[in-house]
Amino acid sequence: MLIKRKARWQLPESEVTDYQVFLNRRRFINSALGMTAALTLPVALAEKEPTGQAFDNTTESRFSTDEKLTTYQDITTYNNFYEFGTDKSDPATYATDFPDPNKPWQVTIDGECDKPGVYDVDDLIGKQDLEERIYRLRCVEGWSMVIPWTGFPLAAVLKAAQPNTNAKFVEFTTLFDPEQMPGQRREVLQWPYIEALRMDEAMHPLTLLAIGLYGHEMPGQNGAPIRLVVPWKYGFKSIKSIVRIRFVERMPTTTWMLAGPNEYGFYSNVNPDVDHPRWSQKRERRIGEFLKRETLMFNGYGEEVADLYDGMDLRKYF
Incomplete structure (x- = not known):
């Protein structure tokens, strides 16, 4: 359902970003003769702006990067969300009316905890103090973005459920509804989508439950109404449209x-020294830029998270 929290959300301009910052991008086209020189062409594009409801009373986070933001246009039109199709443009095309406002969205929290429950997503979010966090996102495919998320620490939700001593991992499940998510009609993956974190990873202050970006509510193609963001791991770990936390x-x-046990390990930490079997992970293409840049260990968050993996061979536990 589309989230409407009149008591917490207003409609001011977001303080995060000037939405009039437009794309003045240059496209480089290789000549038909195979010349290495590229031809630059100015591209005038009307920058897409957020249309969803805006957030009020969000606080800035000490964890935010000051790097240049990826445009809202690119963040919302270049996505991997196989529930809506395998092309990058499919989520923006097929998730325009997602989630269905006539189908209430609930999140189940259960498993090895003392206070399980089923929560309306509005009630779950309404208990939290919202933050804006500008994180780097690194895709396993070799591209990256810088995204201003709105959300709150996952740890706040987990602690309230009071996990017991048997709780060693946290498992997340995406909605399974082929009517709303046409990509699930094809067996490109085993549905529903499942991801998981070790307990200390889930409790880490960087781990975020996000409900918006660019100061406005989350678009369907980016994982509405609530998704995970784990910035030191490859993007597929940041599961979208969550309905269960176990x-x-x-x-x-x-x-x-x-889907690929030799290609996608449980930890999936960003590591330029461990290549994907089919491509190098040493460099990445920042969306909106032409030249590639070096990939940072733990996506640049090593100072905060490296101690989680002390003593572990990260080539073995990839």
Whole structure:
């Protein structure tokens, strides 16, 4: 359902970003003769702006990067969300009316905890103090973005459920509804989509439950109404459109582990020294830029998270 929280949300201009900052991008086209010189062409594009309801009373986060933001246009039109199709443009095309406002969205929190429950997403979010966090996002495919998320620490929700001593991992599940998500009619992955974190990863202050971007509510193609953001891991770990959070004792087998166990490990930390079997991870293409840049260990968040993996061989636990 589209989230409407009149008591918490107003409609001011977001303080995060000037939405009139437009794309003045240059496209480089290789000549038909195979010349290495590129031809630059100015492209005048009307920049897309947020249309969803805006947030009020959000606080800035000490974890935010000051890097140049990826445009709202690119963030919302260049996506991996196989529930809506496998092309980058499919989510923006097929998620325009997602989630269905006539289908209330609930999140189940259960498993190894003392206070399980089923929560209306509005009620779950309404208890939290919202932050704006500008995070780098690194895709396993070799591209990256810088995104201003609105959300709150996952730890706040997990602590309220009071996980018991058997809780070693946290498993997340995406909505399964082929009527709303036409990509689920094809068996490109095993549905519903499942991801998971080790408990200390889930409780880490950087781990975010996001409900918006660019100061406005989350578009369907980006994981509305609530999604995970784990900035030091490859993007597929940041599961979208969550309907279940479950505490478990044993490490879950996640969707991409099933799809390609030799390519997508459980941890999936950004690591330029461990290549994907089919491509290098040493460099990345920042969306909106032409030249590639070096990929940073833990996506640049090593100072905050490296101690989580002390003593672990990150080539083995990839």
